Amino acid sequence: xxxxxxxxxxxxxxxxxxxxxxxxSLAPGEIFALMGGSGTGKSTLxxxxxxxxxxxTGTITLGGQTMDETTxxxxxxxxxxxxxxxxxxxxxxxNVAYALKTRGVKRQVRxxxxxxxxxxxxxxxxxxxxxxxxxxxxxxxVALARALIAQPALLLLDEPFASLDETLRxxxxxxxxxxxxxxxxxxxxxxxxxDEAVAMGDTIGVMHEGRLFEKGSPAALARRPxxxxxxxxxxxxVRIGSTFVPASAVKxxxxxxxxxxxxxxxxxxxxxxxxxxxxxCLEVAGAAQALTIPAPFQMAEGEWLYISADxxxxxxxxxxxxEHDETK
Amino acid sequence: xxxxxxxxxxxxxxxxxxxxxxxxxxxxxxxxxxxxxxETFTLQHWQxxxxxxxxxxxxxxxxxxxxxxxxxxxxxxxxxxxxxxxYDFYGKAVVETMLLxxxxxxxxxxxxxxxxxxxxxxxANSWLGVLLVYLLPTVPFTIRxxxxxxxxxxxxxxxxxxxxxxxxxxxxxxxxxxxMLPSVRAAAFLAGVIALSQYALTVTxxxxxxxxxxxxxxxxxxxxxxxxxxxxxxLFSLLPLGLLLVFEGMFRLLFLNRVKAIRKG
Numbered sequence: 178x179x180x181x182x183x184x185x186x187x188x189x190x191x192x193x194x195x196x197x198x199x200x201x202s203l204a205p206g207e208i209f210a211l212m213g214g215s216g217t218g219k220s221t222l223x224x225x226x227x228x229x230x231x232x233x234t235g236t237i238t239l240g241g242q243t244m245d246e247t248t249x250x251x252x253x254x255x256x257x258x259x260x261x262x263x264x265x266x267x268x269x270x271x272n273v274a275y276a277l278k279t280r281g282v283k284r285q286v287r288x289x290x291x292x293x294x295x296x297x298x299x300x301x302x303x304x305x306x307x308x309x310x311x312x313x314x315x316x317x318x319v320a321l322a323r324a325l326i327a328q329p330a331l332l333l334l335d336e337p338f339a340s341l342d343e344t345l346r347x348x349x350x351x352x353x354x355x356x357x358x359x360x361x362x363x364x365x366x367x368x369x370x371x372d373e374a375v376a377m378g379d380t381i382g383v384m385h386e387g388r389l390f391e392k393g394s395p396a397a398l399a400r401r402p403x404x405x406x407x408x409x410x411x412x413x414x415v416r417i418g419s420t421f422v423p424a425s426a427v428k429x430x431x432x433x434x435x436x437x438x439x440x441x442x443x444x445x446x447x448x449x450x451x452x453x454x455x456x457x458c459l460e461v462a463g464a465a466q467a468l469t470i471p472a473p474f475q476m477a478e479g480e481w482l483y484i485s486a487d488x489x490x491x492x493x494x495x496x497x498x499x500e501h502d503e504t505k
Numbered sequence: 506x507x508x509x510x511x512x513x514x515x516x517x518x519x520x521x522x523x524x525x526x527x528x529x530x531x532x533x534x535x536x537x538x539x540x541x542x543x544e545t546f547t548l549q550h551w552q553x554x555x556x557x558x559x560x561x562x563x564x565x566x567x568x569x570x571x572x573x574x575x576x577x578x579x580x581x582x583x584x585x586x587x588x589x590x591x592y593d594f595y596g597k598a599v600v601e602t603m604l605l606x607x608x609x610x611x612x613x614x615x616x617x618x619x620x621x622x623x624x625x626x627x628x629a630n631s632w633l634g635v636l637l638v639y640l641l642p643t644v645p646f647t648i649r650x651x652x653x654x655x656x657x658x659x660x661x662x663x664x665x666x667x668x669x670x671x672x673x674x675x676x677x678x679x680x681x682x683x684x685m686l687p688s689v690r691a692a693a694f695l696a697g698v699i700a701l702s703q704y705a706l707t708v709t710x711x712x713x714x715x716x717x718x719x720x721x722x723x724x725x726x727x728x729x730x731x732x733x734x735x736x737x738x739x740l741f742s743l744l745p746l747g748l749l750l751v752f753e754g755m756f757r758l759l760f761l762n763r764v765k766a767i768r769k770g
Contacts, residue, residue, distance in 0.1 A: 227668050249667040262665040266683045275679075279670035327669060 179240030179253070179330035179363055180205050181226075186235030188221055195221045197387045198235070203380075206361045208354065209392070210378025212368060212410050218387040219367045223333045226365065227256040240330050250279070253330035257337045261316035263308035269295065269319050270304040276327035294322040297356065314345050321353060325360060332357065332364040339368070350376050371411060383410045400425075405496045415468050415484060417441050417461050419494045426490035429470060432481035440485030445478050531735035550732040554740065559721045567701065567718040570632065571748060574639040574700040575693050578647040581640070582692070586651035591660045604648055607641045615641060616709040623710060630712035638710045639703060643696040650695070654688025686756060697748045701741075718744070 181203040188196040195218045203209050213219050224230040226237060228249035237244040244252055255276070263272045270291045277287035295301040298318040308316060317337055324332055338349045354377055357364050366377045374381050375395045382392040385406035391398060395411070400423055402408040408416045414423040432442055443459040443466075450456070454469045457476070461484065476482065530536060531550055533543030554560060588594075589601065607615065619638055620629050628634035658681070666680045682689070707720040718741055726734060 229664050229668065249664070250670050250672050252668075254668065256665075256668045258661060258665065260661070262661055264662060264666070264680060275666070275671075276669040278679075279666075279672070279675055323669070 182238040184236045186232050188232045199389045201392050208364045208379045210366045210374035210381045212374045213384035217384045223335050227254050228252045255324040255327050255329040256333040257324045259336045261320040268305050273323045294326045298322040332362045334366045383407045405494045415466050421492040421494050422486045426486040428485045432483040443482045445480045527735045551736045554733045554736040563716045563718045563721045571697050571700045573636045575696050578696045582647040582651050586648045590652045590655035604645045608645050613705045616706045620710050630714040632715050635711045635715045638706050639700045643699050647692045647696050650688050650692040654685045658684045693752045698745050
């Protein structure tokens, strides 16, 4: 259980600013889901936190101690990669016990301890198998056990379940979250998928072009995003240019000649029934948007709709960090 | 099926028959023309080959030079291969080409030049000079083999071990060496065999002072009789085999528990 403070972290690779003054704090035991597309610097941020990359400026403090001069091997931080990266020449038991071996724990003790953690992930029956004899999901479970046995002050997960199929993925997420909560581990969970971030994170942050936009509860970010990237990634509503219309405030009806210019004209591109609602893909002001509407609403593709909302429920989105000072 | 038989016969003719004849020759008391097979056998030729002062001097020198070459090869090539496999830096292509040059340029040309250079720094005609010059035809191969080995295992596993708390040394022993073993084995054997067969380099840089088996072998061929020569040839070809066994034994001892898992899988 340790708190993490990241202050003004920047990293440059071949002249490109991969990370630009990233600052955030995590409470002990907090699971922070970090969202963003590929190439936004999420993985680099994790590598800096793990000590595999050295940041150019900024500080990382974990449990009150600065980590900036500490090597990866000495940091109480474990990084779990997208691939399970089990050591191919060791049995599952030896893999899980490895973190204890590096700390000089006696063979018998670490073997027993590995059994406990293999049991936790439901893989004890396969303890003497080699990684090549396991499926992708099994490997990830063992990798998680191997990470948890080290009792890291901070656990970093870099899209660990991205390569699994959807059903398995959510099983793994739920189950990984319960293990993390049981151990009280502070964790950063990187993903590009909104549903994963919402399922996993106590808090969510959105990264875009090397910067971290907003960090907050999933509900708050969905209802009232303050930045463009956050609105795109998490916002529950319609984004029209730099204006965000929360879903709760959206009013939709068929376009008529009586409609004035206060709202927006939108053309229906496609329709899809989901969770008893109608998912409508729209084209508003030249940009594609998705919106869910209660199912009974009848409409057809190609039809024109009129979207409006009370002006005081609208959110003006900022594209740059710092334009909204209240988030600092 | 027929091809398999043809291949077997071909291998038999090309490899085992000459070797067999060599063995027979080395034990034959007399094996003149028109004799189908020697009539009596003796250990005498082996005794004279093994008791020849030149050979007696050359054997330990050869073994030490070979082991020294292999050892130095790894000390130099391991870090170099790792850097070439995992890092991009300015002039990398140039370095890689430079590493091939000793293989492309005739060894003798380099040896003559090196001999005069070694003369001025006092390394000529010494075993240390010969050991150093043996690195020329071996290190490029070792770096190449190890580099491909590093590329095969990748750097992610090592990073994973690091975040699990493994020090540099633990990473080397627990992760890199066991996974690199096939490459290390191949490189050790190749470097050893190349070092064993350097006649020109040994004679030029050793200047007749450093008596490795390869240097003794040729003058021997001119004077000794065919049976002694056969015994010497067999001895010479047993060395790489011995080398292989010793290295294999060393790897097993050093990485016993780590190799076990590989073999089980």
